[in-house]
Amino acid sequence: MTTTPSVTAAAEVPKSGSSFGKLARRPETGSLLGMLLVFTFFAIFGGINFVTLGGLASWLNVASEIGIVALPIGLLMIAGELDISIGSVIPASSMTVAIVSGFYGAPMYLGVIAALGLGLVIGLVNGLLVVRTAVPSFIVTLGTLFAVAGLTLGISVLITGSTGVPIKAAPVAKALFGQFIGGKFEVTILWWLAALVVVGFVLHFTRYGNWLFALGGDKISARNAGIPTTRLTILLFMTSGFAAAFVGLCQAILYNSAQVSTGTSFIFNSIISVVIGGVLLTGGFGSVVGIAFGTMTFAIVSQGIFYTGFDANWASLIIGILLLVAVLMNNTFRTMALSYSSGKRQARK
Numbered sequence: 001m002t003t004t005p006s007v008t009a010a011a012e013v014p015k016s017g018s019s020f021g022k023l024a025r026r027p028e029t030g031s032l033l034g035m036l037l038v039f040t041f042f043a044i045f046g047g048i049n050f051v052t053l054g055g056l057a058s059w060l061n062v063a064s065e066i067g068i069v070a071l072p073i074g075l076l077m078i079a080g081e082l083d084i085s086i087g088s089v090i091p092a093s094s095m096t097v098a099i100v101s102g103f104y105g106a107p108m109y110l111g112v113i114a115a116l117g118l119g120l121v122i123g124l125v126n127g128l129l130v131v132r133t134a135v136p137s138f139i140v141t142l143g144t145l146f147a148v149a150g151l152t153l154g155i156s157v158l159i160t161g162s163t164g165v166p167i168k169a170a171p172v173a174k175a176l177f178g179q180f181i182g183g184k185f186e187v188t189i190l191w192w193l194a195a196l197v198v199v200g201f202v203l204h205f206t207r208y209g210n211w212l213f214a215l216g217g218d219k220i221s222a223r224n225a226g227i228p229t230t231r232l233t234i235l236l237f238m239t240s241g242f243a244a245a246f247v248g249l250c251q252a253i254l255y256n257s258a259q260v261s262t263g264t265s266f267i268f269n270s271i272i273s274v275v276i277g278g279v280l281l282t283g284g285f286g287s288v289v290g291i292a293f294g295t296m297t298f299a300i301v302s303q304g305i306f307y308t309g310f311d312a313n314w315a316s317l318i319i320g321i322l323l324l325v326a327v328l329m330n331n332t333f334r335t336m337a338l339s340y341s342s343g344k345r346q347a348r349k
Helices: 019-024 027-045 053-078 086-103 108-133 137-160 171-177 188-205 207-217 219-224 229-255 264-276 288-307 312-348
Strands: 164-166 257-259
Touching: 027 288, 027 312, 053 086, 053 188, 053 207, 053 229, 053 264, 053 288, 086 108, 086 137, 086 164, 086 229, 086 257, 086 264, 108 137, 108 171, 108 229, 171 229, 188 207, 188 229, 188 288, 207 219, 207 229, 219 229, 229 257, 264 288, 264 312, 288 312
Parallel strands: none
Antiparallel strands: 164 257
8 A cells, every 4th residue: 555645754664664663653552452451440340241242332332333333433533524413413313214214114224324415415515515615614513513513403392292212123134233133242243343354454455545645634735735635524524424324224123112312422422432542633634443343342341340340429520530541552652752763763873
């Protein structure tokens, strides 16, 4: 794979660096250490139940749902953008499939298509607003977040007279989107793994990945280099909307109902997972493997606390401290590695 010159220096590994420097500067190295740290912590204090299949399923199920959303959020952050409208897209897609295939009784495939189509449309609107108005994506998607939330609530009450709608999925749809494998593991884990492979290949082994790093490093230089920054940005937002819609319909099918109030937690959970995974908020640096490790770290911390004997009233404090330690370890390790590599080059001179 060739490396686009516009990619920020932080994302490049000098050939002359030591093996330690090359390894340490990779985005996923710090996140892997953070994941091992929190897993060890809860393996010690969580008891034997944490390391059983049930314990494994508890955090993998959480990781899979967050992870599907975190992947496109990570790509957007690498490109220097952000999408917080996912907090409304998830319940909107849940209500869409529930109303179409539950309330009206239409075939399940129509409900699935409607839900995913909604996510793509919202992503398209976000992308067009960002590229045509030059308003920061945070502000654009913040407006979309509230607009979609209001529409979801209003339309749901208008059509069904309720903020919750039951849905009974057909066996095929249940097996594909809302089934527990072995009675413990959500089928979304398999979808998450598939998404990791596809997104990882695109980001690290195709020209589109180089374009993303270049876009996050310097948007103007990327445009001048001939990269279709406008189309790429719109596509990224549509991917984010699609992923959020997919998680929303999976939740509706899994729990046999949809609610208008779900989804807000995914905003911060996905961003935290991506940051723990080594993606810089300023863009131009990150990896899919790092995002996966960051997602697992967050899931382990959020679920592992319930396996310990700690007072549940202190759960948020402990989660916050452990996540902060993981992020600081990630950043500190990368900074030390950069200094180490620079020192080695200066010594050779």
